[in-house]
Amino acid sequence: MPVVMDADRIARTLTRIAHEIVERNKGVDDLALVGVRTRGVHLARRLARTLKEITGDEVPTGALDITLYRDDLMRHAVGPQPLVRRTEIPFSIDDRKILLVDDVLYTGRTTRAALDALIDFGRPRGIQLIVLVDRGHRELPIKADYVGKNLPTAPDESVQVCLQESDNRDEVVLQGGAA
Protein backbone atom coordinates (compact mmCIF):
# COMPACT_ATOMS: atom_id res chain seq x y z
CA MET A 1 0.00 0.00 0.00
CA PRO A 2 1.66 3.21 -1.12
CA VAL A 3 2.00 5.93 1.48
CA VAL A 4 1.20 9.13 -0.38
CA MET A 5 1.78 11.50 2.55
CA ASP A 6 3.92 10.86 5.62
CA ALA A 7 3.85 12.69 8.98
CA ASP A 8 6.33 15.41 7.89
CA ARG A 9 4.48 16.03 4.68
CA ILE A 10 1.14 16.34 6.50
CA ALA A 11 2.64 18.78 9.01
CA ARG A 12 4.22 20.96 6.30
CA THR A 13 1.00 20.89 4.29
CA LEU A 14 -1.11 22.07 7.23
CA THR A 15 1.40 24.87 7.94
CA ARG A 16 1.20 25.96 4.29
CA ILE A 17 -2.61 25.92 4.36
CA ALA A 18 -2.59 28.00 7.56
CA HIS A 19 -0.43 30.63 5.84
CA GLU A 20 -2.76 30.60 2.83
CA ILE A 21 -5.73 31.18 5.17
CA VAL A 22 -4.04 34.21 6.73
CA GLU A 23 -3.01 35.59 3.33
CA ARG A 24 -6.38 35.13 1.68
CA ASN A 25 -8.42 36.51 4.60
CA LYS A 26 -5.86 39.21 5.52
CA GLY A 27 -5.61 37.87 9.05
CA VAL A 28 -7.94 35.69 11.09
CA ASP A 29 -10.57 38.25 12.17
CA ASP A 30 -14.10 36.82 12.06
CA LEU A 31 -12.81 33.39 11.01
CA ALA A 32 -13.95 30.13 12.59
CA LEU A 33 -12.93 26.55 11.86
CA VAL A 34 -15.51 23.76 11.65
CA GLY A 35 -14.24 20.21 11.20
CA VAL A 36 -16.35 17.41 9.73
CA ARG A 37 -16.33 14.42 12.09
CA THR A 38 -14.13 12.52 12.67
CA ARG A 39 -10.81 13.41 11.07
CA GLY A 40 -11.81 16.84 9.83
CA VAL A 41 -12.14 17.84 13.50
CA HIS A 42 -8.57 16.75 14.24
CA LEU A 43 -7.30 18.71 11.23
CA ALA A 44 -9.34 21.79 12.25
CA ARG A 45 -7.80 21.70 15.76
CA ARG A 46 -4.29 21.44 14.29
CA LEU A 47 -4.95 24.36 11.96
CA ALA A 48 -6.24 26.41 14.91
CA ARG A 49 -2.98 25.74 16.78
CA THR A 50 -0.88 26.73 13.76
CA LEU A 51 -2.95 29.88 13.16
CA LYS A 52 -2.39 30.81 16.81
CA GLU A 53 1.37 30.40 16.35
CA ILE A 54 1.38 32.52 13.20
CA THR A 55 -0.98 35.33 14.28
CA GLY A 56 -1.24 35.03 18.06
CA ASP A 57 -5.02 34.94 17.79
CA GLU A 58 -7.38 32.13 18.78
CA VAL A 59 -9.70 30.92 16.03
CA PRO A 60 -12.92 29.37 17.39
CA THR A 61 -13.16 25.71 16.42
CA GLY A 62 -16.19 23.44 16.21
CA ALA A 63 -17.11 19.89 15.23
CA LEU A 64 -19.87 18.96 12.79
CA ASP A 65 -21.53 15.55 12.48
CA ILE A 66 -23.26 15.35 9.10
CA THR A 67 -24.92 11.94 9.52
CA LEU A 68 -28.47 13.28 9.81
CA TYR A 69 -27.97 15.31 6.60
CA ARG A 70 -26.68 12.45 4.43
CA ASP A 71 -28.52 12.05 1.12
CA ASP A 72 -28.32 8.24 1.29
CA LEU A 73 -29.76 7.98 4.82
CA MET A 74 -33.17 6.54 3.98
CA ARG A 75 -32.45 5.26 0.47
CA HIS A 76 -32.19 1.65 1.54
CA ALA A 77 -35.50 0.49 2.98
CA VAL A 78 -33.85 -1.93 5.36
CA GLY A 79 -30.36 -1.55 6.69
CA PRO A 80 -28.30 -0.42 9.64
CA GLN A 81 -28.37 3.28 10.41
CA PRO A 82 -25.06 5.13 10.50
CA LEU A 83 -23.95 6.12 14.00
CA VAL A 84 -24.83 9.70 14.93
CA ARG A 85 -22.34 11.67 16.96
CA ARG A 86 -22.46 15.02 18.62
CA THR A 87 -22.18 18.32 16.78
CA GLU A 88 -20.39 20.97 18.85
CA ILE A 89 -20.32 24.50 17.52
CA PRO A 90 -19.97 26.61 20.68
CA PHE A 91 -20.11 29.97 18.89
CA SER A 92 -22.48 31.84 16.59
CA ILE A 93 -21.63 31.35 12.91
CA ASP A 94 -23.65 34.44 11.92
CA ASP A 95 -21.55 36.89 9.90
CA ARG A 96 -18.37 34.85 10.37
CA LYS A 97 -16.25 33.38 7.63
CA ILE A 98 -16.39 29.62 8.22
CA LEU A 99 -13.46 27.41 7.25
CA LEU A 100 -14.98 23.97 6.72
CA VAL A 101 -12.36 21.24 7.15
CA ASP A 102 -12.52 17.63 5.91
CA ASP A 103 -9.88 14.99 5.34
CA VAL A 104 -10.78 13.74 1.84
CA LEU A 105 -12.83 15.41 -0.91
CA TYR A 106 -14.33 12.75 -3.20
CA THR A 107 -17.89 12.84 -4.58
CA GLY A 108 -18.69 16.12 -2.80
CA ARG A 109 -21.76 14.62 -1.13
CA THR A 110 -20.32 14.94 2.39
CA THR A 111 -19.53 18.61 1.69
CA ARG A 112 -23.08 19.18 0.42
CA ALA A 113 -24.43 17.68 3.65
CA ALA A 114 -22.03 19.79 5.72
CA LEU A 115 -23.09 22.98 3.91
CA ASP A 116 -26.76 22.22 4.61
CA ALA A 117 -25.99 21.46 8.25
CA LEU A 118 -23.97 24.68 8.65
CA ILE A 119 -26.69 26.85 7.12
CA ASP A 120 -29.09 25.49 9.79
CA PHE A 121 -26.84 27.08 12.41
CA GLY A 122 -27.11 30.58 11.02
CA ARG A 123 -26.00 32.78 8.15
CA PRO A 124 -22.23 32.87 7.79
CA ARG A 125 -20.62 35.64 5.71
CA GLY A 126 -18.94 32.95 3.67
CA ILE A 127 -17.81 29.33 3.75
CA GLN A 128 -14.40 28.20 2.50
CA LEU A 129 -13.53 24.53 2.07
CA ILE A 130 -10.25 23.02 3.27
CA VAL A 131 -9.32 19.40 2.45
CA LEU A 132 -6.15 17.48 3.10
CA VAL A 133 -6.61 15.31 -0.01
CA ASP A 134 -8.66 15.93 -3.16
CA ARG A 135 -9.01 12.59 -4.92
CA GLY A 136 -11.31 13.72 -7.75
CA HIS A 137 -14.48 11.99 -9.04
CA ARG A 138 -16.87 14.77 -8.05
CA GLU A 139 -20.59 14.08 -8.42
CA LEU A 140 -21.68 17.58 -7.34
CA PRO A 141 -20.44 21.04 -8.37
CA ILE A 142 -18.17 21.52 -5.36
CA LYS A 143 -14.58 22.77 -5.28
CA ALA A 144 -12.13 23.16 -2.42
CA ASP A 145 -10.53 26.53 -1.61
CA TYR A 146 -7.47 25.02 0.04
CA VAL A 147 -6.11 21.60 -1.01
CA GLY A 148 -3.33 19.76 0.80
CA LYS A 149 -2.65 17.36 -2.05
CA ASN A 150 -4.33 16.62 -5.35
CA LEU A 151 -4.27 12.84 -5.67
CA PRO A 152 -5.43 11.25 -8.93
CA THR A 153 -7.21 8.00 -8.05
CA ALA A 154 -9.26 5.24 -9.63
CA PRO A 155 -12.86 4.89 -8.37
CA ASP A 156 -12.13 1.44 -6.92
CA GLU A 157 -9.21 2.72 -4.85
CA SER A 158 -9.68 4.15 -1.38
CA VAL A 159 -7.78 6.95 0.36
CA GLN A 160 -7.18 6.34 4.05
CA VAL A 161 -6.17 9.32 6.19
CA CYS A 162 -4.66 8.27 9.53
CA LEU A 163 -4.09 10.88 12.24
CA GLN A 164 -2.40 10.62 15.64
CA GLU A 165 -5.57 11.66 17.48
CA SER A 166 -7.60 8.67 16.27
CA ASP A 167 -5.18 6.26 14.59
CA ASN A 168 -1.88 6.68 16.52
CA ARG A 169 0.04 7.74 13.41
CA ASP A 170 0.06 10.44 10.73
CA GLU A 171 -0.10 9.21 7.16
CA VAL A 172 -2.23 9.11 4.03
CA VAL A 173 -2.42 5.74 2.28
CA LEU A 174 -3.84 4.78 -1.10
CA GLN A 175 -5.46 1.35 -0.92
CA GLY A 176 -6.97 -1.23 -3.24
CA GLY A 177 -7.60 -0.86 -6.92
CA ALA A 178 -7.07 -3.30 -9.74
CA ALA A 179 -3.64 -4.53 -8.74
Added chain:
Amino acid sequence: MSAPVITKVDDIAAITSLRRKDLLGIADMAADEITLVLDTAEAMKEIGSRPIKKVPALRGKTVVNLFFEPSTRTRTSFEIAEKRLSADTLNIAIASSSVVKGETLADTALNIEAMQPDMIVLRHSSSGACHLLSRICRSAIINAGDGMHEHPTQALLDAFTIREHKKQLQGLKVAIIGDLLHSRVLRSNIQLLTKMGADVWVCGPPTLIPTGITRSGVRATTRVDEAVADADVIMLLRIQLERMEGAFFPSLREYFNVFGMTPARLRLAKPDVMIMHPGPMNRGVEISSEVADGPYSVILEQVANGVAVRMAVLYLLAGGAEHEAAA
Protein backbone atom coordinates in the same frame (compact mmCIF):
# COMPACT_ATOMS: atom_id res chain seq x y z
CA MET B 1 -32.99 -12.20 32.63
CA SER B 2 -32.81 -12.83 28.91
CA ALA B 3 -29.82 -10.66 28.05
CA PRO B 4 -26.29 -10.96 29.37
CA VAL B 5 -25.06 -8.11 31.53
CA ILE B 6 -21.93 -6.74 29.94
CA THR B 7 -19.35 -5.18 32.20
CA LYS B 8 -18.17 -2.16 30.23
CA VAL B 9 -21.65 -0.78 29.73
CA ASP B 10 -20.62 2.84 29.33
CA ASP B 11 -18.15 2.35 26.52
CA ILE B 12 -18.96 3.68 23.06
CA ALA B 13 -21.57 1.35 21.65
CA ALA B 14 -20.01 -1.52 19.75
CA ILE B 15 -23.06 -1.84 17.51
CA THR B 16 -24.53 0.77 15.18
CA SER B 17 -28.09 -0.46 14.81
CA LEU B 18 -30.83 -2.12 16.81
CA ARG B 19 -31.55 -5.79 16.23
CA ARG B 20 -35.29 -5.25 15.85
CA LYS B 21 -38.03 -3.74 13.70
CA ASP B 22 -40.11 -2.54 16.67
CA LEU B 23 -39.54 -1.17 20.15
CA LEU B 24 -42.06 -3.11 22.21
CA GLY B 25 -40.29 -3.28 25.56
CA ILE B 26 -36.97 -3.23 27.34
CA ALA B 27 -37.37 -6.93 28.22
CA ASP B 28 -36.09 -8.14 24.84
CA MET B 29 -33.35 -5.50 24.43
CA ALA B 30 -29.70 -6.28 25.10
CA ALA B 31 -27.41 -3.96 27.06
CA ASP B 32 -25.48 -2.91 23.93
CA GLU B 33 -28.72 -1.84 22.24
CA ILE B 34 -29.67 0.24 25.28
CA THR B 35 -26.23 1.87 25.23
CA LEU B 36 -26.62 2.63 21.51
CA VAL B 37 -29.95 4.41 22.13
CA LEU B 38 -28.46 6.45 24.99
CA ASP B 39 -25.33 7.40 22.98
CA THR B 40 -27.45 8.39 19.98
CA ALA B 41 -29.70 10.45 22.27
CA GLU B 42 -26.64 12.44 23.40
CA ALA B 43 -26.08 13.54 19.81
CA MET B 44 -29.81 14.26 19.37
CA LYS B 45 -29.94 16.42 22.49
CA GLU B 46 -27.65 19.03 20.91
CA ILE B 47 -30.15 19.58 18.06
CA GLY B 48 -32.63 20.98 20.60
CA SER B 49 -30.22 23.79 21.47
CA ARG B 50 -29.79 25.01 17.87
CA PRO B 51 -31.49 28.10 16.46
CA ILE B 52 -33.14 25.84 13.85
CA LYS B 53 -34.17 22.75 15.81
CA LYS B 54 -34.62 20.49 12.82
CA VAL B 55 -32.58 18.00 10.83
CA PRO B 56 -33.67 16.30 7.59
CA ALA B 57 -32.99 12.71 8.72
CA LEU B 58 -36.57 11.36 8.52
CA ARG B 59 -37.71 13.51 5.60
CA GLY B 60 -40.51 11.73 3.73
CA LYS B 61 -41.21 9.27 6.56
CA THR B 62 -44.72 9.19 7.98
CA VAL B 63 -45.23 8.53 11.68
CA VAL B 64 -48.68 7.91 13.14
CA ASN B 65 -49.18 8.62 16.83
CA LEU B 66 -52.03 6.34 17.84
CA PHE B 67 -53.10 7.13 21.39
CA PHE B 68 -55.91 5.16 22.99
CA GLU B 69 -55.23 6.65 26.44
CA PRO B 70 -54.93 10.25 27.57
CA SER B 71 -51.36 11.51 27.42
CA THR B 72 -49.89 14.98 27.31
CA ARG B 73 -46.21 14.48 28.03
CA THR B 74 -45.52 11.36 26.00
CA ARG B 75 -47.57 12.34 22.96
CA THR B 76 -46.15 15.86 22.85
CA SER B 77 -42.65 14.51 23.33
CA PHE B 78 -43.00 12.03 20.46
CA GLU B 79 -44.52 14.67 18.21
CA ILE B 80 -41.73 17.16 18.87
CA ALA B 81 -39.14 14.42 18.32
CA GLU B 82 -40.74 13.45 15.00
CA LYS B 83 -40.91 17.06 13.83
CA ARG B 84 -37.27 17.74 14.78
CA LEU B 85 -36.31 14.83 12.54
CA SER B 86 -38.52 16.21 9.69
CA ALA B 87 -40.96 13.28 9.69
CA ASP B 88 -44.58 13.86 8.70
CA THR B 89 -46.70 13.21 11.76
CA LEU B 90 -50.31 12.37 12.25
CA ASN B 91 -52.07 12.20 15.61
CA ILE B 92 -55.03 9.94 16.14
CA ALA B 93 -56.74 10.27 19.48
CA ILE B 94 -59.34 7.85 20.76
CA ALA B 95 -62.16 10.35 21.13
CA SER B 96 -62.21 11.23 17.43
CA SER B 97 -61.54 7.78 15.98
CA SER B 98 -63.70 4.96 14.68
CA VAL B 99 -62.99 3.01 17.84
CA VAL B 100 -65.92 4.75 19.46
CA LYS B 101 -68.02 3.25 16.66
CA GLY B 102 -66.90 -0.25 17.61
CA GLU B 103 -63.85 -0.91 15.42
CA THR B 104 -61.28 -3.34 16.86
CA LEU B 105 -57.65 -2.36 17.48
CA ALA B 106 -56.46 -4.73 14.74
CA ASP B 107 -58.87 -3.26 12.18
CA THR B 108 -57.92 0.30 13.13
CA ALA B 109 -54.25 -0.60 12.74
CA LEU B 110 -54.73 -2.35 9.38
CA ASN B 111 -56.68 0.62 8.04
CA ILE B 112 -53.94 3.01 9.09
CA GLU B 113 -51.35 0.61 7.68
CA ALA B 114 -53.14 0.68 4.31
CA MET B 115 -52.17 4.36 4.06
CA GLN B 116 -48.48 3.37 4.14
CA PRO B 117 -47.09 4.96 7.27
CA ASP B 118 -43.50 4.03 8.20
CA MET B 119 -43.95 3.94 11.96
CA ILE B 120 -46.78 3.72 14.45
CA VAL B 121 -46.38 5.01 17.99
CA LEU B 122 -48.97 3.23 20.12
CA ARG B 123 -50.35 4.01 23.57
CA HIS B 124 -53.03 1.55 24.70
CA SER B 125 -54.64 0.54 27.98
CA SER B 126 -54.27 -3.19 27.25
CA SER B 127 -50.96 -4.88 28.04
CA GLY B 128 -49.57 -6.43 24.85
CA ALA B 129 -51.53 -4.21 22.42
CA CYS B 130 -48.32 -3.24 20.63
CA HIS B 131 -47.29 -6.90 20.31
CA LEU B 132 -50.53 -7.53 18.42
CA LEU B 133 -49.76 -4.64 16.06
CA SER B 134 -46.17 -5.84 15.67
CA ARG B 135 -47.45 -9.17 14.32
CA ILE B 136 -49.92 -7.73 11.83
CA CYS B 137 -48.22 -4.50 10.70
CA ARG B 138 -45.34 -3.91 8.31
CA SER B 139 -44.67 -0.49 9.93
CA ALA B 140 -42.27 -0.20 12.83
CA ILE B 141 -44.22 -0.19 16.10
CA ILE B 142 -43.05 1.91 19.03
CA ASN B 143 -44.65 1.19 22.38
CA ALA B 144 -45.60 4.44 24.11
CA GLY B 145 -47.08 2.53 27.05
CA ASP B 146 -49.26 -0.59 27.03
CA GLY B 147 -51.52 -1.17 30.02
CA MET B 148 -49.55 -2.32 33.06
CA HIS B 149 -46.83 -3.92 30.93
CA GLU B 150 -44.06 -1.64 29.58
CA HIS B 151 -43.23 1.97 28.73
CA PRO B 152 -39.79 1.55 27.17
CA THR B 153 -39.05 5.12 26.08
CA GLN B 154 -39.74 6.33 29.64
CA ALA B 155 -37.17 3.88 31.04
CA LEU B 156 -34.68 4.94 28.36
CA LEU B 157 -35.10 8.63 29.16
CA ASP B 158 -34.80 7.89 32.88
CA ALA B 159 -31.55 6.00 32.20
CA PHE B 160 -30.31 8.85 29.98
CA THR B 161 -30.99 11.37 32.75
CA ILE B 162 -29.26 9.23 35.37
CA ARG B 163 -26.26 8.70 33.08
CA GLU B 164 -25.94 12.45 32.48
CA HIS B 165 -25.56 13.02 36.20
CA LYS B 166 -23.81 9.87 37.40
CA LYS B 167 -21.82 8.97 34.23
CA GLN B 168 -22.85 5.32 34.48
CA LEU B 169 -25.68 3.14 35.75
CA GLN B 170 -23.64 0.26 37.07
CA GLY B 171 -23.47 -0.04 40.86
CA LEU B 172 -25.95 2.76 41.60
CA LYS B 173 -28.60 2.19 44.26
CA VAL B 174 -31.93 3.10 42.70
CA ALA B 175 -35.01 3.17 44.96
CA ILE B 176 -38.37 3.06 43.19
CA ILE B 177 -41.24 3.96 45.50
CA GLY B 178 -44.98 4.10 44.93
CA ASP B 179 -47.69 2.22 43.08
CA LEU B 180 -45.61 -0.72 41.90
CA LEU B 181 -48.55 -2.93 40.98
CA HIS B 182 -50.04 -0.77 38.23
CA SER B 183 -46.83 0.73 36.87
CA ARG B 184 -45.54 0.00 33.37
CA VAL B 185 -42.80 2.54 34.07
CA LEU B 186 -41.61 0.28 36.90
CA ARG B 187 -41.53 -2.83 34.73
CA SER B 188 -39.50 -1.15 32.01
CA ASN B 189 -37.18 0.48 34.51
CA ILE B 190 -36.51 -2.77 36.38
CA GLN B 191 -35.61 -4.46 33.09
CA LEU B 192 -33.31 -1.66 32.03
CA LEU B 193 -31.62 -0.90 35.33
CA THR B 194 -30.88 -4.54 36.22
CA LYS B 195 -29.48 -5.15 32.71
CA MET B 196 -27.15 -2.18 33.15
CA GLY B 197 -25.97 -3.40 36.56
CA ALA B 198 -27.79 -1.05 38.96
CA ASP B 199 -28.86 -2.15 42.45
CA VAL B 200 -32.63 -1.72 42.33
CA TRP B 201 -34.89 -1.49 45.38
CA VAL B 202 -38.66 -1.24 45.14
CA CYS B 203 -40.90 -0.03 47.95
CA GLY B 204 -44.61 0.49 48.53
CA PRO B 205 -47.57 -0.72 50.57
CA PRO B 206 -47.74 -4.54 50.63
CA THR B 207 -51.00 -4.42 48.65
CA LEU B 208 -49.21 -2.61 45.80
CA ILE B 209 -46.14 -4.88 45.58
CA PRO B 210 -46.62 -7.39 42.74
CA THR B 211 -46.07 -10.99 43.80
CA GLY B 212 -42.81 -12.45 42.58
CA ILE B 213 -41.24 -9.07 41.88
CA THR B 214 -37.96 -10.13 43.53
CA ARG B 215 -37.57 -12.77 40.81
CA SER B 216 -36.74 -9.92 38.42
CA GLY B 217 -33.53 -9.23 40.32
CA VAL B 218 -34.66 -6.40 42.60
CA ARG B 219 -35.04 -6.11 46.35
CA ALA B 220 -38.48 -5.30 47.74
CA THR B 221 -39.31 -3.65 51.04
CA THR B 222 -42.30 -1.99 52.69
CA ARG B 223 -39.97 0.19 54.83
CA VAL B 224 -39.32 3.40 52.94
CA ASP B 225 -36.31 4.33 55.12
CA GLU B 226 -34.59 1.09 54.09
CA ALA B 227 -35.19 1.80 50.40
CA VAL B 228 -33.99 5.41 50.64
CA ALA B 229 -30.88 4.74 52.77
CA ASP B 230 -27.75 5.70 50.78
CA ALA B 231 -29.72 5.78 47.53
CA ASP B 232 -28.11 7.45 44.49
CA VAL B 233 -31.45 7.79 42.75
CA ILE B 234 -35.00 7.93 44.13
CA MET B 235 -37.73 7.40 41.59
CA LEU B 236 -41.30 8.06 42.71
CA LEU B 237 -44.27 6.48 40.97
CA ARG B 238 -47.71 8.00 40.78
CA ILE B 239 -50.52 6.45 42.78
CA GLN B 240 -52.72 5.43 39.84
CA LEU B 241 -56.18 5.92 41.27
CA GLU B 242 -57.76 5.38 37.85
CA ARG B 243 -56.41 1.83 37.65
CA MET B 244 -57.28 0.85 41.22
CA GLU B 245 -60.26 -1.37 41.73
CA GLY B 246 -60.63 -1.75 45.46
CA ALA B 247 -58.99 -0.34 48.56
CA PHE B 248 -55.21 -0.77 48.50
CA PHE B 249 -54.52 1.58 51.42
CA PRO B 250 -56.68 3.54 53.85
CA SER B 251 -56.27 7.08 52.51
CA LEU B 252 -54.03 9.26 50.37
CA ARG B 253 -53.08 11.21 53.46
CA GLU B 254 -51.95 8.07 55.24
CA TYR B 255 -50.04 7.01 52.13
CA PHE B 256 -48.18 10.34 52.17
CA ASN B 257 -47.38 9.98 55.87
CA VAL B 258 -45.91 6.49 55.41
CA PHE B 259 -44.41 6.58 51.88
CA GLY B 260 -44.44 10.21 50.68
CA MET B 261 -41.05 11.71 49.83
CA THR B 262 -40.31 14.55 52.22
CA PRO B 263 -37.14 16.57 52.92
CA ALA B 264 -36.69 14.59 56.17
CA ARG B 265 -36.71 11.23 54.37
CA LEU B 266 -34.44 12.59 51.67
CA ARG B 267 -31.66 13.14 54.21
CA LEU B 268 -31.21 9.36 54.49
CA ALA B 269 -30.10 9.19 50.85
CA LYS B 270 -26.66 10.05 49.42
CA PRO B 271 -25.83 13.79 49.46
CA ASP B 272 -25.97 13.94 45.66
CA VAL B 273 -29.21 11.97 45.32
CA MET B 274 -31.41 12.54 42.25
CA ILE B 275 -35.19 12.74 42.63
CA MET B 276 -37.11 11.46 39.63
CA HIS B 277 -40.78 11.16 38.73
CA PRO B 278 -42.22 10.03 35.38
CA GLY B 279 -45.21 12.36 35.82
CA PRO B 280 -47.91 13.36 36.21
CA MET B 281 -47.18 14.06 39.87
CA ASN B 282 -49.67 13.93 42.72
CA ARG B 283 -48.15 16.57 44.99
CA GLY B 284 -48.76 15.73 48.62
CA VAL B 285 -49.33 12.04 47.84
CA GLU B 286 -46.15 10.36 46.59
CA ILE B 287 -44.00 13.50 46.77
CA SER B 288 -44.05 16.74 48.73
CA SER B 289 -43.82 20.02 46.85
CA GLU B 290 -40.55 20.88 48.64
CA VAL B 291 -38.93 17.78 47.18
CA ALA B 292 -40.56 18.05 43.75
CA ASP B 293 -39.34 21.64 43.32
CA GLY B 294 -36.16 21.21 45.37
CA PRO B 295 -32.51 21.17 44.32
CA TYR B 296 -32.29 17.37 43.98
CA SER B 297 -35.23 17.14 41.60
CA VAL B 298 -34.46 16.33 37.94
CA ILE B 299 -38.11 15.89 37.02
CA LEU B 300 -38.16 18.59 34.34
CA GLU B 301 -34.81 17.39 32.97
CA GLN B 302 -36.49 14.03 32.45
CA VAL B 303 -39.14 15.71 30.32
CA ALA B 304 -36.51 17.61 28.30
CA ASN B 305 -34.46 14.45 27.75
CA GLY B 306 -37.54 12.56 26.60
CA VAL B 307 -37.44 14.37 23.26
CA ALA B 308 -33.78 13.46 22.61
CA VAL B 309 -34.32 9.81 23.57
CA ARG B 310 -37.40 9.51 21.35
CA MET B 311 -35.50 11.11 18.46
CA ALA B 312 -32.83 8.44 18.94
CA VAL B 313 -35.40 5.62 18.92
CA LEU B 314 -37.18 6.99 15.83
CA TYR B 315 -33.90 7.45 13.98
CA LEU B 316 -32.55 4.00 14.86
CA LEU B 317 -35.76 2.18 13.94
CA ALA B 318 -36.25 4.13 10.69
CA GLY B 319 -33.48 2.15 9.00
CA GLY B 320 -35.19 -1.19 9.65
CA ALA B 321 -33.73 -4.18 11.44
CA GLU B 322 -30.26 -5.37 10.61
CA HIS B 323 -31.10 -9.05 10.93
CA GLU B 324 -33.82 -8.65 8.32
CA ALA B 325 -31.35 -7.08 5.93
CA ALA B 326 -28.99 -10.00 6.40
CA ALA B 327 -31.72 -12.62 6.09
